[in-house]
Amino acid sequence: MLYRDGLSLQDLEALSKMVPTKEEEAKLANYKGDIFELGSAEKLVMAMLKIPFAFPRIEAMLYRETFEDEVFHLRKSFSMLEEACKELRSSRLFLKLLEAVLKTGNRMNVGTIRGGAKAFKLDALLKLADVKGTDGKTTLLHFVVQEIIRSEGLRVSESIMGKINQRSKSGNIEDKEENYRRMxxxxxxxxxxxxCNAKKTATIDLDVLASSVTNLADGMRKLQALVEKDMIMEEKKGSFVSSMRSFLKQAETKLKELEEDENRVMLNVREITEYFHGDVSKDESNPLRIFVIVRDFLSMLDHVCKELRSSKTPRSPNPLAPFR
Structure with missing residues (x-):
C-alpha cells in the first residue's frame, strides 16, 4: 500500500506527473516482453498499476500535503484585500485629497457645463499630471498638493504638539509659512x-485567487469520492481511508471558512469600488482596477512631493493663473 510516510512533497509531485493515459496504461498492462527492456519510469508505473488506486492515492496525499499552505496564502490575500478596503474608506487624508481635486476642478470650470460637479471617477486622478500650467512644468497635481500641504500644516500647527513646536521656534511670517508647508x-x-495594502492589492490577480479556491473545493470532492465510494470496499479498515477521513473533517471546516472569507471580501471590494467609482460594470475585466488607479496615483503623488520638498513655495497672486 502507498502511504504518506517516507514520501516527500517532491516525491509526491514527481509521482503525480507520471499518471499514464488510458492507452499507456493498456499497453503496460498487456506488455508481454522482457521487463528489463523497459525504462525505469515505465517499470515504476507498471509496479504502481498493480496497487489498487495508486495514482488517486498519490493525488490525495499531494492534496493533503499542500492544503494548509494553499489556505494560508489565500487567507493572506483576502486579508490584504480587506485591509485595503478599510484603508481607502478610513483615510482622512486620501478623502481630503479627493475633496481638493473636486474643488479645484469646479473652480477651473466655473460657468461651464462641468462646473459644480459633486463627484468624479477616480480615473481623473491619473490625468492631474497631464494638465500643465503656462510654465510647462507645474501640473494641476502640483497645485492640489500645495494647497493640501498648507492646510494640513495649519491643522497640525493648531494641535498641542504643533503649538509647542511653534513656540520653540522664532521667525517671521515667511518662516512660519515654510514650517506649515514642511509639516x-x-x-x-x-x-x-x-x-500600503491598497498599493499591494493592485498586484493581485483575482481570477487566480478565485480559481485557487475552486480548485481546493474540486480536489476535496474528489478526495471525498475516493474514500467514501471508490475505496470503501477495497480498504475497509485500512489506515489510508481512516487518515484521509480525519483530514477531511478538519479540511471541510477550513474550506467553508475560506469560501465565506472570499464572499465577504468580494462584497467589500464591490462596495468600496461603488463608493469611490460609481456602479461596477459586469464587463469590467479587472474588479480590482480601483486599487491599480490608487497605486499609480500614489506613485505620482510621491514624485510631486519629492519635487516640492526640494523647491521653495511658489508665490502667485492667483494660484490657478498658470492653468488659465
Missing part, C-alpha cells in the same frame, strides 16, 4: 505608507 508635506508624503 503638511511630511503628512502628505506618508500617504503611500498609510495606504
Amino acid at each position: 503638511g508635506l511630511d503628512l502628505v508624503s506618508g500617504l503611500s505608507t498609510e495606504l
